Amino acid sequence: MHPSSFEYFAPARMEEALSLLSKHSGEAKIMAGGQSLIPLLKLRIASFPYVVDISRIEGMDQIKEERGFLEIGALTKISELEDSNIIKDKYQILHEAATQIADPLVRNRGTVGGNISHADPSNDIPAVVIAMKAKLEVIGRKEKRTLNADSFITDSFSTALEEGEILSKILIPIPDTRSGGCYIKQKKSAGDFSIAAIAVQMTLGDDYKVRSAGIGLTSVAPKPTRAVKAEQYIEGKRVDNSVAKEISKIVVSESDPSTDFYGTAEFKKKILGRIAEDAINLSYERAMVK
Amino acid sequence: MSTTKIKTRINGKQIESEVEPRKLLVHFLREDLGLTGTHIGCDTSNCGACTVLVDGKAIKSCTMLAVQADGKEVTSIEGISKDDELHPLQKAFLEKHGLQCGYCTSGMILTSLWLLRKNKNPTEEEIRKSLSGNLCRCTGYQRIVESVMYGAQLMIEKEAEEHEMVMR
């Protein structure tokens, strides 16, 4: 209930944040909305000598379409994503994920960047950015670099961020016409983490065959997972029930769930199979009408 | 033990304080400022007994550090009514039996207030969804939902009255 002591910094500028991280290298923790970090500090599951609160850095909370990308600042609150008209109208997959994260109060503080960087295999945004083939912009003291969403999270609670780097924005390629996607999450009760969840995004060609697809999975492996084989299988095909069924089998084969409080591995695979089928069908349907 | 200076506006009052960075906003409100209407019911950000408004948005004050409230405006249950007059939502919860033990009530009212400021006339489903970060163990929620609906009506009526007063 009561965190251990730490020193706290709330820099207003990125450079300042980076220099603090470098000064306290190895001992500093980045905090954005704190909705995952503060519970860990409270229960003393984790403690850090220094906490660098980046939430006051300006200009990192915008949602805009620019130069072919939907750009989401890492400090954008989940609730801002949820309320954004651009997201509601054009990125249903993101809207659906955002509205199902934790509860409205947590979404009022939690950030998109935090949801990704915390690298909890049950967090929802990672699967979505994987499915949307997003690029993640990362700023360090020396350089700014971009990483592919599917290589950002390396393991449970681990990312490709180097010591002292900060995730600054998420760049999602603006989908072509005839694109559609969705996020389906199955949970025990409202507000829970998922038993399994899936993000699917696809673009169809003029012939209504799938031109490209992205599939990301939540809670069914030690890290958010890209279902690469399923993506390959679907490309070049028109989706009907039998294709969706086949894909769902491949998706399940690419998962690696463990038995835990949320259910047995076998149960999670069953759930995943069913939501995968639904998600493929729904995404295809949405892509057809766009 | 180092402390940090923060300036906050709590229930309309400008406050300067020295706090330990590790202190949670809920403890700052309850222990440093004596605002004990904000409660603590869990340690995993589930129950919402600690809900307050920060810059108008409902948040869990057990999952925010007091230092993070620097420069921000905080409204707790004690700040939603003036003097002895109850806020329409407070009236509604009393009249419609939206509480039994009373422990979750502050949080329920503040989350509902945030909802009703965004959405004056929510449906039952919208209310239930909005309350998914607030747990009640006594009522089964039905009376809480009814209280929020009734509160919405009272707030609309009050706004209309105030509007009329201004027009006159």
Added chain:
Amino acid sequence: MNMSTVRWEDSDLAYDSSNFVRGKGHFVDDIKLQGMLFMTVLRSPYARARILSLKGGMNSQDLGAKMASVGEGADPGAGISIEPVFATGFVNYVGEPVAAVFAEDRYKSTDLLESVEVDYEPLKPVVTMDDALAFGPIHEGMKNNILVEATKGDDFSDPKSPIVLEDTLENERVSTNPIEPRGIVASYADGILNVWISTQSVHSIKEGLVESLNLNPDNVRVMQADTGGAFGSKGGLYPEYVMASYASMKYRKPVKWIETRREHLTSTNPGRGVRSRVKIFAERSGKITGMKGDVLIDAGAYGSGIASFSAQFVAMMMTGPYSIEKAFVTGRSLLTNKVPQGPYRGAGRPEASFFIERMVDLLADEVNKDPADVRLLNTSDKPFNSPLGMKIDAARPFFESAIKELEYRKEAKMTKGVGVSFFVLVPAVYPGESARIMVRDGRIRVWLGGNSHGQGHEDFVKKLVNEELNVPGDLVTLYRGDTGMTKVGVGSWGSRSAIVAGAAVVSVCRKLKKDVEDDNGTYSYELLLAGSYDEFINEEKRMTLNSFGANLASVEVGKFGTVRVKKCLAYYDVGRALNKEMVIGQIQGGMAQGIGQTLHEGLFYNEDGQLITSSISDAGVPLAEDLPNFGVKIAENRSALPHGAKGVGESPTIGVPTALIRAIEKASGLRLRKTPVTAEDLMQ
């Protein structure tokens, strides 16, 4: 709140629910006293281990006391298995208190946990009831893990019966999870130990502290803080209360302890945790001719909660509202390396009802009859004394009207997934309750031996005082429980308050009326209020009351194994409803808990005895989104008491799970034997 001089005039002790909407309640954590220390408890990380060495904090070397068993279902005869205040020699469950540390604020107090050094030698724990039967005793000096064994009824040899059905049925442990966790402030000054506490019974707490710490009862005063829900878990003594009281005497400073939710899950007595093998004998018509049961109670590590009482209590109620002529039930409470079991809303009643109702549904399927008809067939239109020791009023007339009021026949025609349940609630009337009324300065002040924590005691008190004495309700104030104001008293549990506290209020009112008449030759409320009176009664009651009830549930089971509750209805005999709105509110809240137990709630332990349920959300407390609107109808068949009340608080946790699980069984086509029913159970 100024502490050493709390007097009855202090408005802080008045119970006023309008405080809560203003954030002006007086919960125990709101109390701030000069020089107060905050206590934090170091708890066992092991389900079972030998303590090899222990240094630091306050521990069993400072306080070798044992827990007094008090409160609902208390059994002082738990012998070797009485819980120590601090673990002594061994730890026997994850979360068992080992040491306590004290500092001027809660952050520093938590920091101090690191100053305690403990070496453990982990031992293989006895986690499940099967383990308890299979392995040697968890406590040295015991022969086995059977805490108590009871039998009800006379044994009989299996009759030659056209139908014999047998099944094993189970309720998982459930955490009570009031939104306010437990807490206490203890302050010792001028030879008096003052205690403020979140509780269902100030008298149990006082009795417990007096016994555990060997104190003079005249020097202990226990006062109830506003209590943020309890549901059974705040009726008795806990180790932390003894520690905090002892520490306040030792350090001569006020001491506060507030439970965290994590502690609540690991260390507050949870309810349910029962299993029974049940066998019924019946005719082809569906008439049950006999039943046998073998009930197992998962007592946890010590006999400090309700576990030793549960064995015989559950056994006694196993025939439900039905006229079953032959019955024999054994009950055994088994020691396991888990937190001791305690009462949870119903405290044995829902368990017994679950066993008989599940069997009746099975029987209905076997004889291919409507379950409601099989139920009716087995009720009587005359009072019935069950072979297990229950006195049942004529049950059939009520259930016939219940079928109509719930519109069961129509629902059963329309919906596949429908279930109906019958039950009889026998409230905990014995040994009665106390009440005190003081008339001063034109106002009426009332104290009860048991205290309100949201059930609306203040409403029935006002109503009864008004009826008996004509005093307007706004001149009547109910005060929170206070052993300084009532010499003796019992507590709020077992659906008893409106019955026994209500009866005590009526009796005190009648005394007051007589006092006024003696003084003035006549009675008027003006004369009463102009005078100065103070009357107390400890009214003993022994009668058996019956509150019949029936529930209907209808559901849909989705392809992910999720259950959508479409309808959840109740028809309960509540006696005379002293405040209809409060009664309905109570029922709705209990129905939510009934749904919770059936679909979501449980405490799950791994093979090492570690609790894997790690939050209130994991424990399954339902959210607004998880629940339907409830349909509640009440029948008001007055009891024989002057004010006509019966019990109601526990009815919904008895009747909802049984109706709901049947509805799910019908919708899914799967025979269901335990709660909670998970999506995984239903996924096909």
